[in-house]
Amino acid sequence: SQQGEEDPQALSIQEGENATMNCSYKTSINNLQWYRQNSGRGLVHLILIRSNEREKHSGRLRVTLDTSKKSSSLLITASRAADTASYFCANSGGYNKLIFGAGTRLAVHP
Amino acid sequence: DVKVTQSSRYLVKRTGEKVFLECVQDMDHENMFWYRQDPGLGLRLIYFSYDVKMKEKGDIPEGYSVSREKKERFSLILESASTNQTSMYLCASSRQGTLWGYTFGSGTRLTVV
Known part of the structure; x- marks a missing residue:
């Protein structure tokens, strides 16, 4: 399987803390993307980092990419209860096709 | 607001039925x-499909087929539904x-x- 893996599988933090999620993948990539899914809903695209980029920011999100280690991390700073969701990384292992990991479940407690 | 619309949120079908899941997007995505x-x-x-009337198998195509007669619509068909096809189905476009x-x-x- 080309599927990547997120780590940890579940994360529980308090509001205001930072949340870090890691992702590893197996194939070479054109880009790596992060998505969020609220319970029972579809996924929402958060951020895309190209294979020639090392770091990217979007609001409270910071994504890093290390192609030599085939890994990425998503940092959510100053987390809020509304950030509670599952987070997925996805890599473009093939033409127009994303391969998703199993996700990290984040719980942010007030 | 641009979106992808799936025709049903919840669906209950019997084993052996032919099931159609419909997906429509309004963003002119290929x-x-x-x-x-x-x-x-x-x-x-x-x-997945990258053009009208084109389709490609993904990782788990067995027991499924698809149809894309118009650019905005992509249908998933379960030819003969089985209990192991109980799942959440997600449509996407890009x-x-x-x-x-x-x-x-x-x-x-x-x-x-």
Whole structure:
């Protein structure tokens, strides 16, 4: 399987803390993307980092990419209860096709 | 507001029935995808299409077929539903090329009894 893996599988933090999620993948990539899914809903695209980029920011999100280690991390700073969701990384292992990991479940407690 | 619309949020079907899951996007996207999502397994690609009347098998196409007669509509067909096809089905679309994120529908939770 080309599927990547997120780590940890579940994360529980308090509001205001930072949340870090890691992702590893197996194939070479054109880009790596992060998505969020609220319970029972579809996924929402958060951020895309190209294979020639090392770091990217979007609001409270910071994504890093290390192609030599085939890994990425998503940092959510100053987390809020509304950030509670599952987070997925996805890599473009093939033409127009994303391969998703199993996700990290984040719980942010007030 | 641009979106991907899946025709049903919840669906209950009987074993052996032919099931149609419909997906419509209003963004003029070339690419459309069907995934299924199961606990602990993440999202697995069933079929995708990068143009009208074109289709490609994903990782788990067995027991499924698709139809794309118009650019905005991508249908997933379960030829003879089985209980192991009980799952959340997610449709997505994207622009052509590898530098675009996907837009997902809200999902259809299918239960086969």
